[in-house]
Amino acid sequence: MDYKTDIKRSFPDWIRFKIPDTETTKQIQFFLGNMEISTVCKSALCPNRPECWSHKTATFLLLGNVCSRRCSFCAVKKGQPGAPDTAEKNKILKAVEYMGLQYIILTMVTRDDLPDGGAKHISEVITSLKENFPDRKVEVLVSDFEGNIASLKTILETKPDVFAHNLETVERLCPIVRDKKCSYHISLDVLKKVKELYPEIKTKSGIMVGLGETKDEIFQTLKDLENVGCSIVTIGQYLQPTAKQLPVSHFLSPEEFHFFEQWAENNLTLKVIAGPEVRSSYHADYWCKERKG
Numbered sequence: 001m002d003y004k005t006d007i008k009r010s011f012p013d014w015i016r017f018k019i020p021d022t023e024t025t026k027q028i029q030f031f032l033g034n035m036e037i038s039t040v041c042k043s044a045l046c047p048n049r050p051e052c053w054s055h056k057t058a059t060f061l062l063l064g065n066v067c068s069r070r071c072s073f074c075a076v077k078k079g080q081p082g083a084p085d086t087a088e089k090n091k092i093l094k095a096v097e098y099m100g101l102q103y104i105i106l107t108m109v110t111r112d113d114l115p116d117g118g119a120k121h122i123s124e125v126i127t128s129l130k131e132n133f134p135d136r137k138v139e140v141l142v143s144d145f146e147g148n149i150a151s152l153k154t155i156l157e158t159k160p161d162v163f164a165h166n167l168e169t170v171e172r173l174c175p176i177v178r179d180k181k182c183s184y185h186i187s188l189d190v191l192k193k194v195k196e197l198y199p200e201i202k203t204k205s206g207i208m209v210g211l212g213e214t215k216d217e218i219f220q221t222l223k224d225l226e227n228v229g230c231s232i233v234t235i236g237q238y239l240q241p242t243a244k245q246l247p248v249s250h251f252l253s254p255e256e257f258h259f260f261e262q263w264a265e266n267n268l269t270l271k272v273i274a275g276p277e278v279r280s281s282y283h284a285d286y287w288c289k290e291r292k293g
Helices: 024-036 051-053 088-099 119-132 149-156 172-175 182-199 215-229 254-267 284-290
Strands: 059-062 103-108 135-143 162-164 202-209 233-237 271-275
Touching: 024 088, 059 088, 059 119, 088 119, 103 119, 119 135, 119 149, 149 182, 172 215, 182 202, 182 215, 202 215, 215 233, 215 254, 233 254, 254 271
Parallel strands: 059 103, 103 135, 135 162, 162 202, 202 233, 233 271
Antiparallel strands: none
């Protein structure tokens, strides 16, 4: 399990992301492109995109498609982001209506260039969704806002149904995998503060495996997330998006992923969803219905 790979190496037999494009996925792609709506599905080159789009689900990427940080695992464009799109709120409303979404997932590029990290912009989108679709659920996956409590409160005051922030990796690998401005402990503090301020809001996080982490490090990460009140944690196989990102260190088998689910079930109170294809927003509507509190 400790072999090196690169993007040209063939995947193990259990890695299968081969659901072809359908007429539905083509319609979704055309609509989103025509509306100039960004999705993390496309910007991050997510391998689940054809499956999700074929079921008319997507994760909207707010505040543009250029990130102010340079995480070494991520395919989203890096650089100097442009001004926030003032029409984005209305675009998302139209997309939700067009796609018939009952569970709406929002994420964002990190915007260290903005005084509040983009929190007000995100909050306005959530508020608009809640006002126009009061019977639908909203999950928001946000940056760490550099630990800014005021920005966190701006998001939380809109009462999203799920607040997510990803640790991405174990503590030892954080300086290698994430941007130098990121911090394992700041991320934990963000999740902890959310539970302190709004204990009724479900919190969620996610990590990737296949970057050189050990089993014990994964155990410790899950314990750390439980200690800050996390309800749901996703564990998925890291896949190198392009030759510019970190190479895969190793592939975990489906049995190994299942082992982490069972270990958490036997030892922790949080719910772990683990599998080669799992991503933070993958089938989020199902898992968040399954887990309450």
